[in-house]
Amino acid sequence: MAETLIDSAWCVASQRAALVHELSDGLRIPEYVARALVNRGVRDTESASQFLQPSSLHLEDPFAFRHMERAVDRIRQALNDNEKILIQGDYDVDGSASAALLVNFFRVLGREVDVSIPSRAEDGYGLNERIIRDAAAAGIKLLITCDNGTTANKEIALAAELGIDTIITDHHTVGETLPPAHSVLNPHIKEETLKFRDLCGAGVAFKLAWALLQRVSGQSTLDEPYKDFLATAQSLVAMASIADVVPLTGENRVLTRSGLRLMPDSPNPGIRALMETSGISGVPSGTDIGFKLAPRLNAGGRLGRETLALELLTARSYGQAMTLAQEADTLNKERQGVDRSLTRLAEDLVKSDASYESDRVLVISHDDFHPGVVGIVAARISRRFNKPAVLVAMKGGTGRGSGRSIPGFHLYNALNDCAGLMNRFGGHEQAAGLEITRENMCQLRRAVNEVADRHVMQADYATPTLSIDARIGLSELDVGGVRLLATLEPFGQGNPEPLFMSEDVEVAAPPRVVGRGTGHLSLMVKQGGNVAFKAIGFNMGARIDEVAKGSKVRLAFTPKISDFRGYPEVELEIKDLRR
Secondary structure: OOOOOOOOEEEEOOOOHHHHHHHHHHHOOOHHHHHHHHHOOOOOHHHHHHHHOOOHHHOOOHHHOOOHHHHHHHHHHHHHOOOEEEEEOOOOHHHHHHHHHHHHHHHHOOOOOEEEOOOHHHHOOOOOHHHHHHHHHOOEEEEEEEOOOOOOHHHHHHHHHOOOEEEEEOOOOOOOOOOOOOEEEOOOOOOOOOOOOOOOHHHHHHHHHHHHHHHHHOOOOOOHHHHHHHHHHHHHHHHHHHHOOOOOOHHHHHHHHHHHHHHHHOOOHHHHHHHHHOOOOOOOOHHHHHHHHHHHHHHHHHOOOOOHHHHHHOOOOHHHHHHHHHHHHHHHHHHHHHHHHHHHHHHHHHHHOHHHHHOOOEEEEEOOOOOOOHHHHHHHHHHHHOOOEEEEEEEOOEEEEEEEOOOOOOHHHHHHOOHHHOOEEEEOOOEEEEEEEHHHHHHHHHHHHHHHHHHOOOOOOOOOEEEEOEEOOHHHOOHHHHHHHHOOOOOEOOEOOOOEEEEEEEEOOOOEEEOOOOOEEEEEEEOOOOOEEEEEEOOOHHHHHHOOOOOEEEEEEEEEEEOOOOOOEEEEEEEEEEO
16 A cells, blocks of 8 residues: 655646647547656557557566677577586575576576575675685585675675686676676666666666577577466566565566466466465455565565575475475564564654764664664655655664665665775665675765765655656546556556546535544545545554535545445546645
């Protein structure tokens, strides 16, 4: 369920009227749908059709990566020579899904490979010297990283010294120099000429598997078992894309939409078991992934069971998968308790220290923070204060932390400007991880805020903003148009849920509060004529005194279809209201 912003600024997008009319007339769609498409980067009827009906035909050839041919040749050599291969993943959804995708891929080829997920407490993020030396001792000759490796220069140099070739599949921000790997597959390398650069780690791993299957098949048209594998793999990419908050546009939209639709009947028992324990039937939405599936997949990595998600997504039987999914569910409930208590602690630390009021970036450390949940808490603190937040769990003289940003502030670049203060760090625009000594914490706080001041973040950054697609009249809404809006799913980064505003809306009946806790605000509203719409403001029950029967309001809302009465009708999900 989306959060409702109370004290917010409303920002209504402006569009060229001629373009809106062109899309509306050319595709025979309502103007408010055309306006939503324009706000998502659509500029002509062809791109609009691709957005509304994304297809695998819109995916770029995997060999567009400049190192893909080299990577494929090296893996085929390893397969032919029966070399030992290690897949190095990570403990978040993207890292686990990427690793699971490649483990399952090699099984399709009849080959078992070793796989490693780092310990959050002992190893931190990504590769380290221990992992490399253990791999060499085990006879590994080829290391393939998933969702990590781009900045592991020292570790990959060590691997080369010990006779291990490394293929990097990653999407994190690239440092000044690339590591001395055999091949680097990362869409953010400036020399790449890819048309689409916003793949998540699992998306890059998918491209590698696709390229390999083309070579194994000896043709661009794949054999049926290989097609079936790639179809199943898209569900892993879908979960990773949503969980890692990459833009759900372009190729990500193609892979995510297809992957979500295939999940209910997935041949992957882990996916089906995860959906059952999460209470999801039918095609999951982006919200289902973000708030139900992803937290369960992340729970093990946050609470000391880092390999749990990988085990689940590579399970061979439904029984085994169900046992693992139930373990993930139990750990997630435990995580929620830790999350709530540490969120309260972090909020109290910010509120009790007046100096945080002037900080553009919140940098907070504490010995009671749990390293496994600082990322979640950072996200909550960032939303609560509408500022980037970096939380560090201290243990002895060293701390491990995670940061989350807000639109308009590139967190990785800001940390990169302070690189000398940290032992290690990595990430991208909206999220980052780091390791730092206790003595450098105050300096990091000061330095990253100096960076924020130089970059002049939006002046009114303390005020959340509702980005509204268009002003519309309620009479424009109909079942067909609102159903068409729903085809813009999956919603997420780069493709937010459509949001509209309407003025001079009359409250047609006494308002009510429904639901548990503070409750939800339930209204009947109309505008002009006699057609009335039911409207619901989730968690807005406390605002009932702001409205009364007959009062006029401005509404910011998302239209939805309800079948509650046995037939489809339009309802409004209120995001904010003003007198």
